[in-house]
Amino acid sequence: MNYIVFDLEWNQPYSNDISFMKRTKMPIRGEIIQIGAVKLNEQLDIVDTFTVYIKPKFLTSMHKHVKKLTGITQNELNMGVPFVLAYNNFKLWCGDDYMLLSWGVDDILMLRENLLLHTMKSVDYHQWADIQVLYSYERHGIVKQFSLASAVKDLGVTNDKLSAHNALHDAIFTAHVCQKIDLNRALMHYDVVRKEAPNPFLYPPGLIFFMYENFLEKKRIVYDRKGRISFCPYCQHRLESTNPERMQGDYYLSIGICPKHGEFAIQLKVGKYTNSSGESRFYLTKVLSHSTDEIIKLYTEKSALNREKERRYQERRRLQLEQKKG
Numbered sequence: 316m317n318y319i320v321f322d323l324e325w326n327q328p329y330s331n332d333i334s335f336m337k338r339t340k341m342p343i344r345g346e347i348i349q350i351g352a353v354k355l356n357e358q359l360d361i362v363d364t365f366t367v368y369i370k371p372k373f374l375t376s377m378h379k380h381v382k383k384l385t386g387i388t389q390n391e392l393n394m395g396v397p398f399v400l401a402y403n404n405f406k407l408w409c410g411d412d413y414m415l416l417s418w419g420v421d422d423i424l425m426l427r428e429n430l431l432l433h434t435m436k437s438v439d440y441h442q443w444a445d446i447q448v449l450y451s452y453e454r455h456g457i458v459k460q461f462s463l464a465s466a467v468k469d470l471g472v473t474n475d476k477l478s479a480h481n482a483l484h485d486a487i488f489t490a491h492v493c494q495k496i497d498l499n500r501a502l503m504h505y506d507v508v509r510k511e512a513p514n515p516f517l518y519p520p521g522l523i524f525f526m527y528e529n530f531l532e533k534k535r536i537v538y539d540r541k542g543r544i545s546f547c548p549y550c551q552h553r554l555e556s557t558n559p560e561r562m563q564g565d566y567y568l569s570i571g572i573c574p575k576h577g578e579f580a581i582q583l584k585v586g587k588y589t590n591s592s593g594e595s596r597f598y599l600t601k602v603l604s605h606s607t608d609e610i611i612k613l614y615t616e617k618s619a620l621n622r623e624k625e626r627r628y629q630e631r632r633r634l635q636l637e638q639k640k641g
């Protein structure tokens with residue numbers, strides 16, 4: 316078996332622009348513009364490298380921040396190949412027996428989103444491992460988010476010919492990290508360690524996407540009827556849904572049940588955008604996917620945590636009021 320260490324660069328929409336999500340009909344964060352990868356054999360020798368530039372289908376002009384970070388020009392973007400062709404070539408290069416590796420969860424999330432966008436077969440949970448988690452655990456005995464740059468420095472990896480934020484160069488850096496931490500040994504307890512880290516495979520691919528616009532206020536958007544009422548993607552039966560619980564930041568989750576088709580995860584996200592008149596408004600996105608035991612467990616844990624937070628908040632308020640009175 317070979318190890319395929321990969322890294323991606325992607326183009327992104329401007330933060331106040333929701334047209335990308337409207338056109339793709341997905342709550343997608345970006346479009347891949349470069350795949351860089353390194354093939355390691357079981358002895359962790361670098362045996363081959365791969366790189367390809369991709370011409371985006373939706374985000375055809377470079378975001379100025381991405382351009383600055385990656386150095387990829389509009390011209391290079393225009394010369395790229397379509398994603399489907401690029402990814403098929405990449406798969407061919409990977410061979411038949413391999414495991415994918417990347418630094419942190421961002422790249423694998425982006426890859427899964429782009430595969431879904433192009434209705435291509437996704438990667439599954441056991442085909443991929445997070446080098447950030449393996450590095451963190453091997454070197455520091457904990458699961459924490461270290462940057463690739465800090466790991467490279469910590470392990471004394473030097474290569475003057477390489478620059479950061481080039482997909483191939485970052486893949487080479489990550490491959491050197493694999494060599495230094497003795498990947499084969501590190502992978503032996505990965506199944507236990509990965510449970511402590513965020514799981515980019517938590518949600519199965521979305522079945523339906525909805526987007527609601529033009530909210531004036533952010534507060535309580537997730538409790539709006541549009542967010543609360545959902546229908547089964549298979550039989551249109553109205554789902555019996557739990558309260559949306561905040562997972563983190565502007566992300567919320569509720570669980571909906573169809574008597575015939577079972578449990579669905581209802582992911583909600585609130586965001587801000589600028590409308591055509593230049594005014595700030597808020598939107599709500601909703602994605603339905605199948606639910607899993609892991610999602611139900613997370614929802615239950617978060618509900619308990621959120622109730623505890625609310626209880627403490629009420630308690631503090633009560634004390635403050637009493638102090639004022641006294």
Ligand SMILES: [Zn+2]
Pocket residue numbers: 547548549550551552573574575576577
């Ligand atoms: Zn149903």
